[in-house]
Amino acid sequence: MSSLVGSSVYPLNSRNVSYLSTGNRTSRKKVDTSSIYTRKFVCCSMAPQNLKPADEFRPSKFNDSSLNLFTEDLDETDVLIECKDVYKSFGEKHILSGVNFKIKYGEAVGIIGPSGTGKSTILKIIAGLLTPDKGEVYIRGRRRHGLISDDDMSGLRIGLVFQSAALFDSLTVRENVGFLLYEHSRMPRDKIQELVAETLAAVGLKDVEDRMPSELSGGMKKRVALARSIINDTTKTTIEPEVLLYDEPTAGLDPIASTVVEDLIRSVHCKGNDALGKPGKIASYVVVTHQHSTIRRAVDRLVFLHEGKVVWEGMTHEFTSSANPIVQQFASGNLDGPIRY
Numbered sequence: 001m002s003s004l005v006g007s008s009v010y011p012l013n014s015r016n017v018s019y020l021s022t023g024n025r026t027s028r029k030k031v032d033t034s035s036i037y038t039r040k041f042v043c044c045s046m047a048p049q050n051l052k053p054a055d056e057f058r059p060s061k062f063n064d065s066s067l068n069l070f071t072e073d074l075d076e077t078d079v080l081i082e083c084k085d086v087y088k089s090f091g092e093k094h095i096l097s098g099v100n101f102k103i104k105y106g107e108a109v110g111i112i113g114p115s116g117t118g119k120s121t122i123l124k125i126i127a128g129l130l131t132p133d134k135g136e137v138y139i140r141g142r143r144r145h146g147l148i149s150d151d152d153m154s155g156l157r158i159g160l161v162f163q164s165a166a167l168f169d170s171l172t173v174r175e176n177v178g179f180l181l182y183e184h185s186r187m188p189r190d191k192i193q194e195l196v197a198e199t200l201a202a203v204g205l206k207d208v209e210d211r212m213p214s215e216l217s218g219g220m221k222k223r224v225a226l227a228r229s230i231i232n233d234t235t236k237t238t239i240e241p242e243v244l245l246y247d248e249p250t251a252g253l254d255p256i257a258s259t260v261v262e263d264l265i266r267s268v269h270c271k272g273n274d275a276l277g278k279p280g281k282i283a284s285y286v287v288v289t290h291q292h293s294t295i296r297r298a299v300d301r302l303v304f305l306h307e308g309k310v311v312w313e314g315m316t317h318e319f320t321s322s323a324n325p326i327v328q329q330f331a332s333g334n335l336d337g338p339i340r341y
């Protein structure tokens, strides 16, 4: 699927057209959202009701390096997302056949596995873009029913960062990054403008607010899209934990550009520091990737999907030394082994 330049999943209207009024233009802009139509369903960008403040929710045991230890006896209150026996078919094609895994608060998890094994599909199910045929997805312990809509908040902000930038071509960088806030918050325009500049600075961009996407390099577009994913309504009294789902963020990038993106992913995580030196705001993230550099650099724990099931889970450093023949074959790229193409 697309590159880091993704964008969070927006609470768009059910039409394919949205109108953006930024207050600093003489007319409202008509934005064709059909190219990102799936985002209208996802939405976890509006603050859900009855949320605990993030600090109250944050498990104290995860304030240190124990974050990197995944154990079966984890405290269930630490779990942000759980996939329980998830099945998904497309027509006659059975893609997911009982997927089980949990994502804890503070985790940086990679989903890996052979092509066509359903990695992007499970990401879309978590994001609410697809519904499972069978099985359940729990978000902070609450079962998700169907697709997410603006009225069915999950209690957790979830953003899906598409592989492609998916920026609105007809909007400036400022309007792209502030889109959600212009559309769905009561924040004053000047405050949004300030927040957009601050969020862009957090991903290492300055003085680009008035540019159009066509005036940006590929790497800059990725940063703008990431800024759009992490911008938050600061007037809300509750700050909910946020999860970002990245679908192949480094696909098609050269090794150095990949490193930049991998570091950016780390920098906006709560355990990292953004370009302004402030702690990142993303509680947990999941990266679907094929890239070895991304596996090594951007995630701490891996979930290996094969033939519709999780066949291995472990820490990143355990990946290359695993005795599991499926993992061994995948790590070495060997043609011989249980994975057949």
Ligand SMILES: Nc1ncnc2c1ncn2[C@@H]1O[C@H](COP(=O)(O)OP(=O)(O)OP(=O)(O)O)[C@@H](O)[C@H]1O
Binding pocket: 001, 090, 095, 113, 114, 115, 116, 117, 118, 119, 120, 121, 122
């Ligand atoms: N909406 C859809 N309709 C029909 N088939 C689909 C749909 N989405 C995915 N598939 C099929 O499901 C299978 C799994 O797709 P998915 O993109 O989840 O795999 P993946 O593991 O992410 O693959 P890759 O690593 O190659 O990106 C593929 O065979 C794909 O063609």
